[in-house]
Each structure stands twice: as structure tokens, then as C-alpha cells.
Amino acid sequence: MNFYLELAIKMVVIFAMVPVTALVTGYAELKLSSHMQSRIGPYYAGVRWGWAQLIADGVKFLQKEDIIPDNADRPVFSLAPVMVMISTVAVFMVIPFGSSGYAIGRNVDMGIFYAMAISSVGTLGVLMAGWSSGNKYSLIGGLRAGGQLIAYELPLVLGVVGVIIQAGTLSMQGIVEAQIAQGWPFAFTQFVGLFLFLIAALAEMNRTPFDMPIAESELVTGFLTEYSGFRFLFFFLAEYANIFAYSAIAATLFLGGWGFWGVSAAWAGPFILVAKTFALSFVVIWFRWTFPRFREDQLQSLAWRWLVPLALANIAVTAILKVVI
């Protein structure tokens, strides 16, 4: 069909999908974390099992008063949540949900490169939020976030390079097809890359054990302190959609994406990908509720002194083996 019509429909679908994934991931976090702590979690919202809890929370946030502190830098303050949300939504454009051309926003030839690049725009949003709030706690949180996010970009990207070498292509659809062609997912050979990607993704999402920027017990939510109402909702949705996005990228790169042994039906692709994504999201949620957080300097030394050399070694070994084998 017409290119522009197709593009418009895909954009509408993605803009609708992002809040839905955010709500589902958020609900999963609420319920999983409560059962890990021997309690029930949301129960009464939505007649039973509390599935409407986050929808109710969303409506509550929407009707709150829009408070901007006097000291805050108004244009930057208002723009920061938008930047974080945009960087999350843009990643969804290149995640392949199935084999046909309609199951992916646009099969960009350098899909993974685009995804890594656009997701780091979120760093700017966090720095803007921390700086413009006019609050010392936010400033500390924002600067910590800046340092952390820049430090963990490297292991994130380098962890992926191994997969790219092994697949021979940068496009996301091409990586999935390479895994289907060879019959086993890249996690078997690129387990170091998977490990690095998961840890770096946790740091990119500002989640425990790397949630120094938010650090509730010291900084009272860090760079998010002065945000309330609709703007906080943006950050909140962006965080949970980010979990889904990074898990989906990891599932595509390392776990085989929408392919599964013996399943060739076209409609099964999205379900398989979503299942793998939720498995990885569970791991992300599990880590958050079990571990304490790293201190800022320990976090930085972990990234620069351990993860980056490990990533470089992984690339070297992969490249050598690719040529040899």
C-alpha cells in the first residue's frame, strides 16, 4: 500500500503500544515484587487482582496540579520528560515482531546501530531534568545519572558488536534470520555479550543495582524529585517502556527474536517475542528487588575497569573465531 499510509498506521500502532507495554510491565513489577516480599500487592482495583491499578494511577496523575518550582528553568524542565519518552518510543520502531514487512516499523539497514544511538538520547533528558529542577538533590541525581549513563554506553554497545560480527549484518531482521538459519540463538556463543548487555541495560534504565541517580533513601528520587502529575507520568511510563524495549532488543539479538524451533506460522511471531521479552523483564525486576545499590565510584570502576575490557576481549575472541571457523 501507499508508503505514507503504512507509515502513519505503524506510528499510531507504536504510539498506542508504548503505554500498553509500560502498563503491563509496571503491573508485572507490582505483582512480582509483592510476591517476592510475601505480600499481595494491588488487589482491589478492577474488581479482582488489581489489574486496573496502574490505569487508575495514570488517571490520578493526569488530574494533578502542574507544579513547577520557582527556581526551575521552565523550558528545559518541560522538555526533559519529552526527550526521555521520545528516545524510548523511537526504539520500538526497529524491533521485529514477525517475519513480514508489516511486523516491524521499518527494517532499517543499520537497525541495531540506530537503536543504540537513539536510546542514548534519553541521557540528555535525564541531565536536563536534574539541572533544570532548581533543587540540589535533583542536581546531584542528574549529574550522577549523566556519569553513569555515559559510562555504561560502552559495555552496552560493545556487547552487541559480538553478535553483529557473528551475524554479519546490522539490521535487526537480518540478525533474527541469521539465528533461525543456523538453528540456535546467539546466546549460546555470545553469553558474555548477553551478560554485558543485561548489566549495561540495567544501568541505562537507572534500575537497582545501578539506581544511584534515583537513590530513594538518600536523594528522595534524585532527578525526579520536582516532577509531579503529567510530567512524572511521562518519566514513569518511559521507564517501564524502556524495560520492555531493552528486553526486546536483548531477546532479538541473543535469544532468537520471533523465531522458535519448529514454529513457522506468521502470526506466532509476536507472541514468541513477547514471551521472551517478559522472561528477560522478569530477570530485570528480580534483580531490582533483591540487590542493594552500588555506590557511584564502585559503579564507575565496574564499568571502566571490568566490563569494557571484558567486552573488548569478547569482540577479539569472536572476530578471531569468525575468521577461523
Added chain:
Amino acid sequence: MNVDPMMHLADAAISLELETPEMTLNVGPQHPSTHGVLRLKARIDGERIIDVDPVIGYMHRGYEKLAEVRTYPQIIALLNRIDWVSGYANEIPFVVGAERLMEVEPPPRAQYIRLILTEMARIASHFLFMASYPMELGAASPFFFAFRERERVLDLIESVTGGRFHPNFNRVGGVKPAAGAGSTTKTVIQDLPAGFYAETRIAMDKVLAVCDELDDLIVGNEILHARTKGVGVMTAELAASYGVSGPNLRASGVEFDLRRTEDYLPYEDFDFWVPTGENGDCYDRYVMRVHEIRESAKMILAAIDGIPSGPIIAKVPKVIKLPKGEIYMRAESPKGEVGYYLVSEGGTGPYRLVVRTASFSNVSVLPVLLEGVLVPDLVAIFGSFDFVLGDVDR
């Protein structure tokens, strides 16, 4: 010119001193992790703290003035609110001091009941620490595990005394004898209720099991080791010079436990281990309390087996009047040394009561320890001291 390019690169250095002003960060009275309303005026340079000035007094309730116009039973009802986390342990030194002044010896059953309830208060207080300290470091789940077990201990205290946090069970001469003073309520003895021994055994077994579970979840965790080992090292001389007491002092290697040196409860009938640490860092302070929970649980199990029978209060007059005199009595509460200096002029109430609390001295060493550490360590260090603001400000 023979210039080796590698040597040139190695010698190049950017020497640029950036002038960064320091910032005053008010870790204010309202904060998620100061245990109450403690204000720390911290001057920080980037992430490093230059100095810290604690401001206390936001919770001053005037206990010493209140004690001047109250009678002895009324004061006992007020004292368990000083350190509300371990309610029972605050009443003990006052009541034992009053008994010493009056030269009344509580019967052995009353002393054993007091010991059981004090050790339960110790377990409750240390479980609260084990819940809140990992929360300050970022792990949110141990909070719920520890509070679940704390509920069991509080239920036991409630079944005996009627109150969870404020037992109000001590009387001069023993423990609370009867439900009232009328002809029928006089016969309702407030001894241990039926089923107490069985329930206590179950609860203490669960407490010991949960200590092992929390060991797996927290104490063995490498991230926690990285956050707390070597952080906030307090030498024994520093601790002793500031009057720090309790597990904080023992973590620095000083083997000093008032349960052994003061003779206020029959601790010598029990064989318990007083743990001491080696380094005096946050990790040692944490592990001290885990060991103390285990020792208290074992002591309670031994006390239940060996409790003597008999009356639960000695013969004392209805209206307590202490003779003229003064006494300072101290005891080992979960936070440290709690002492009461009681001056009596022979009335129904004291002439003067001075309250020496553990957390006040524990907090006074903070400015020394917090110099030059990073901001996240600020929270780790003062969290490991386990103070409560009611104890600091009285």
C-alpha cells in the same frame, strides 16, 4: 631532534585546576532515611563531604521535666516511649534502680519474666535495624522479611503485657501483679498466659530460621560487602572517647557488655556469647546485631525451660515512696547503654531524673566519622549506628 612519540604522549598531562564551589546540602529533618527528624548540615564538594554538622532537638519531649511532676508508676508508663522500637528495655534500668534504692528484691520469677521480655525487645529492635538498613542501601525486600518476624515477637509481648510497643509491665518490686485493685480483678494474676511457652518456642525457631535466610539474602551479598566493608571505620579509642556503646562499640573490638558487668537481671544463669568485631566498619556493626538476635533467641529458649515458679511481685506498699537518696542504674538496651540517674527526696515521685540514652552518644561521633566520605557512604554510616530520634532527643 630525536623525539620518541610514545614518550611524548606519556608525559603529556592536562593541569587545569577547576574551581568548584562547595555546596551545602541539608539532609533535612524530613528525609526518608534519617531515623526520625535528624538534620545533617553537610557541606559537600561534588560527591565528597567536607564536614557534617548534626542538628538535633526536633523531637525533644522533655522527659526529665515530665518526670519531676509524675509518680513512679506514671513515669514507668512514660519511659518506654523514649526508644519506642524496643519498648520494654527502657523501663528496666529505672525500675531496678528504684528497687535498689528501696532495698526491695524482686522474686526470681519476676526477674526471669523481665529477662525474657527484655531479650524479646532486643530481637524486635534488631529486626527493625535489619529491615531498615538494607532499605537505605537500596535493597527493598529484606524490609518485609524482617518485619514479618518482628510481628511474631511483638505478638508474644502483647499476649503477656497487653501492649506491643509500650508494654508498661514493670512495677517497683516485680512485674504487674493483677489486672486491677478491686475484689475480683485483684485475683486476675497477670502471669504468663497459657500457650506462651509453646508459641514462644515456635516463634524463636522461626526467628533463627529467618536469620539464616537473611544471611543468604543480605550478609553474603557482594554488593553489600562493597558498600559496607571498610566504610566508616571507628577505632576503639574513638568509640570509647565519645561514649559510644552497644553493638557499635563491640564492633570496634571492645568487649564490653553491660549484661555481664551489671547485675540487674539474672544473666549469669545463661551461657551466651557476646560477639565482637575486628574492624569497626559498617559491616561489622551489621553482623553484630545478627549474632545478637541469635543469642537472644537461644537465651529465651533456655529461660523458658528454666523459669522458676513463685510470686511475680514482692511485698511493696500500694503507693510507692522511695526513701531519700540517689542512684544511677544502667542497663544494656538494644541500642547501647541506657541509664537513669534518680534523685529522690522521699516523695511519691522523684525529685530529679536524668536520662542517659545510647543514641545521643552514638550520634555525637558522626561528625568525626563522616569527614571526607562520599555522599552514599553518609547514609551507610549513620544507618549502621541504629539510632532512633526519640532516644537522641528524649
Added chain:
Amino acid sequence: MTIGIGLLKGLWVTFSTMFTKPVTVMYPDVKEVPVDRARGVIALDEDACTSCMLCARQCPDWCIYIEGHKEEKPPSKPGGRPRNRAVLDRFDIDYALCMYCGICVEVCPFDALFWSPEYEYGELEMESLLHDKAKLGEWLQTVPEPPALEDR
């Protein structure tokens, strides 16, 4: 900094807790029953009270307000002298001040005050927490039997 077995043990603890039954009590459909000695509210037996004022005097917060008057009763034997009886006009306890210490219950020489484990008496205003003798008398029904004691 090696990532080792301690982290995995921690993960196992939270994972296995996910499959145990939560300890939540679904209040208000299911209510926890407090123990018999729990100090909830103070109940008053109006007929037993003689307005001796001991409870009001001993209260650390002075939250009990008592007013009474004397009434004449017929003599116990015909031809004897008339006797007086104290009748309560007002016995209010201000639960906003009450410390729940129990000193009033303990010193009453006439068995007029009792503890009851009732805890659902919340109000929307502070003034409504001043309960009069009618309400205190109602709570007398909730006073449990004293629990049995341990054998040894």
C-alpha cells in the same frame, strides 16, 4: 570485585519466597483477633463506680473527667440510718489524650474499669474521641474473660 555465589543465594531467596503464601490478612473482610490482654479501649461498669477519683488522679495525662453527686438510699435494715450512694453524672475519657498505660484500670478499688481489645473506634474529628459513660458502658460487652495462665 567478583560477582559470586552470594548474589545467587540472594536471588534464590527472593525467588523461592514468590511461591509461598503471602502473610497478608485481608482486612476488613478477615479480621485478626487480638489477644485477650490487648489494651484496646477502657470499659466502665457504671454501677460499681463510687466517684473516688483515684483513676482521674493517677492518670499521667489527666484525661478522665468525673462528676458525680450523692443520692440517698433506703437503709439496709428498717429503722437504720439512711445511706448515701454516689451516682455518676459524667465519666468521660478523652481518647485523644489517653496513653493506654492502664494505670486507671490498675488502681480502681471497685472493679469498675476493664480493658477490652476493641480497636475499631476511629473518628473523623479529634473532639469525637471524648467518649462518655454510655459508650464506655457499651464496651463492657466486649471485655473478654481473663485468659488461663501457664501451668508452671
